Amino acid sequence: MATRTNMPEQVRGVPVADGVKKNGAVKNRRALGDIGNHLVAVPLAQGGKPINRPITRSFRAQLLANANGGENKAPVLAAKKPQPLVPKKNLAVKKEAAPAAAVSPPKNKKVTYSSVLSARSKAACGVVTNKPKKILDIDESDKDNHLAAVEYVEDMYSFYKEVEKESQPKMYMHIQTEMNEKMRAILVDWLLEVNVKFELNLETLYLTVNIIDRFLSVKAVPKRELQLVGISALLIASKYEEIWPPQVNDLVYVTDNAYNSKQILVMEKTILGNLEWYLTVPTQYVFLVRFIKASVSDPEMENMVHFLAELGMMHYDTLKFCPSMLAASAVYTARCSLNKSPAWTDTLKFHTGYSESEIMECSKVLALHHSRCGESKLRAVYKKYSKIENGGVALVSPAKSLLSPAADDVQSKVSDAILGKEKPVEETTPEYEKLKHYVFELENHLAEAQKHAYRLVKRHRELGQSLLDFGKAVKLLGACEGEPTGKAFSDLGTKSELLSIKLQKETCLDIKLYPSCFRFVYIKATIAERGIAFRQHCELAETTKLKEINLDKLMLTRSEKVGEAENEYREVTTTTNSNLK
Structure with missing residues (x-):
């Protein structure tokens, strides 16, 4: 087999041998030369001047075709530059447009799955995606706060508005046979006082009422268990919202032992x-938190919104409105009451999703309840927001633009009846409002005094009865024969200690009745000392039999108070016996 002829290596710069040229002329390709994109020189025009023309795509293709076509192709001649025209007078000359640079077409914006879901949720909830020019960026100050979740806050509230119908309680009074709207209002009023007493968050209060209404809408509850439902709902909401929820025993105490912990x-x-x-x-x-922020509120405005919202929560007729509408109406009613202008801004309309006409009905209901809260017997909300720390917003006059003429007339007649006036007041004056406020405050103080007086009388009777039993036990101890004296002393000492513990728990008497409270504390300390003395005497006289024992002979730690204690005993016993008769 013939071997392949070895070709000598071609050295750069040395002429090619004749044996190699017989197959045709061979050209050496430059190293790293461009194979496909040949650089074509622009041919010269007649006269040796180069072509003065920008190289476009079509022009480059034409040059390549002419270069590959051979010598038969005519050379491309450069077009002569046209002479500039001399403009006529009073005519504007248009400048020659410069050749536009090649701009790549814009890339199509990719549509992500998250953006599609976000757009669908906003469209379903009726949230406008294009913000008008007058919309304020209420999250501008929270952009650096990672806990505020500024990137997702609008999607979150869109979701809240979408699912609020699922958790909205239905009207349920038609299935309740033993309760009515007034009983529900009394329960919510009491729960608000408990919320203030335990210093719980407002989230706990709103969730408590929501749990109560949803439970009553699916199950009929007897009248005697209504308060039990309320206190149990408060326990559930506290466990959900609070860091340190109240103990079950504390809830038993606030119900005045009407229910036990097991119930x-x-x-x-x-x-x-x-x-x-x-x-x-x-x-x-x-929704209140978000809408108050959209209203650009001051402390007075914020307190007024919460006052109206809690006032509406007490009344059963507000259940027909969804939570977001109630929150938006509370903001609108508060702005009308405080004479804010405009009452409804584009920012509020954007973030709430409601127009002014849509919330008008609910706002009128809240304004009507505001006008009647001063004369109502359920005064927990009124008392809470009449205090200085809450701005005293409950004393602000309701929005007259939201009240019907009939409501104004009723309010005027009620106020006149309280003040003892015969003719209605046609126009409101500052003196009249101040006088009405004083009358309402006086009514509050009288109600508190009556409550404490009743509590004081009740404690008097309990203390008198306890001391009466104490005296009978002492007489029985002196008359006992044949029984171990130690056992009698032990029973008497145990009873005294129980009485002392019972009185020690009663520490909630008002400071306005301080003298009477001091007297009870004084008697309580004396009885506690008697219990200790009885215990000591039992240890010393365990085997001794005595027919009669006097208080003076007991080894009291403070024997000088015996006479004073006996006087207190006689006074209370006489009062108790007269009351019983």
């Missing part, structure tokens, strides 16, 4: 079972 825990389980443990719901408070 509360059983009702708690019943409520959770009927609600299917569905507690993560958007309450009215969730």
Whole structure:
């Protein structure tokens, strides 16, 4: 087999041998030369001048075709530059447009799955995506706060508005046979006082009422268990919202021992079972926080909004409105009451999703309740927001633009009846408003005094009865024969200690009745000392039999108070016996 002829290596710069040229002329390709994109020199025009023309795509293609076509192709001649025309007078000369640079077409914006879902949710909830020019950026100050979740806050509230219908309680009075709207208002008023007493958050209060209404809408409750439902709902909401929820024994105490801890825990389980443990719901408070922020509020405005919202929460007729509408109406009514202009801004309309006409009905209901709260017997909300720390917003006159003429007339007649006037006041004056405020405050103080007086009389009777039993026990101890004296002393000492513990728990008497409170504390300390003395005497006289024992012979730690204690005993016993007769 023939071997392949070895070709000598071609050295750069040395002429090619003749044997190699016989197959045709061979050109050496430059190293790293461009194979495909040949650089074509622009041919010269006649006269040796180069072509003065920008190289475009079409022109480059034409040059390449002419270069590959051979010598038969005519050379491309450069076009002569046209001479500039001399403009006529009073005519504007248009400048020659410069050749436009090649601009790449814009890339199509990719549509992500998250953006599609966000757009669908906003469209379903009726949220406008294009912000008008007058919309304020209420999240501008929270952009550096990672806990504010500024990137997702609008999507979150769109979701809240979408699911609020699922957790909105239905009207349920037609299925309740033993309760009415007034009883519900009394329960919510009491729960508000408990919320203030335990210093709980407002989220807990709103969730408590939501749990109560949802439970009552699916189950009929007897009248005697209504307060049990309320206190159990408060326990559930406290566990959900609070860091340190109140103990069950504390809740038993605020119900005045009407229920025990076992009943509360059983009702708690019943409520959770009927609600299917569905507690993560958007309450009215969730929307209030956002809408107050959109209103650019001051402390007075914020307190007024919360006052109207809690006032509306007490009344059953507000259940027909969804939480977001109640929150928006509270903001609108508060702005009208404080004479804010405009009452409804584009920012509020954008963030609430409601126009002024849509919230008008609910706002009129809140304004009507505001006009009647001063004369109502349920005064927990009124007292709370009449205080200085809450701005005293409850004393502000309601929005007259939202009140009907009939409501104004009723309010005027009620105020005149309280003040003892015969003719109605046609126009409101500052003196009249101040006088009406004083009358309302006086009524509050009288109600408190009556409450404490009743409590004082009750404590008098209990103390008198306890001291009466104490005296009988002492007489029985002196008359006993044949029984171990130690046992009698032991029983008497135990009873004295129980009485002392009972009196020690009663520390909630008002400071306005301080003298009487001091007297009770004084007697309580004396009885506690008697209990200790009885214990000591039992240890020393365990085997001794005595027919008669006097108080003076007891080894009291403070024997000088014996006479004073006996005087107190006689006074209270006489009062108790006269009351019983």
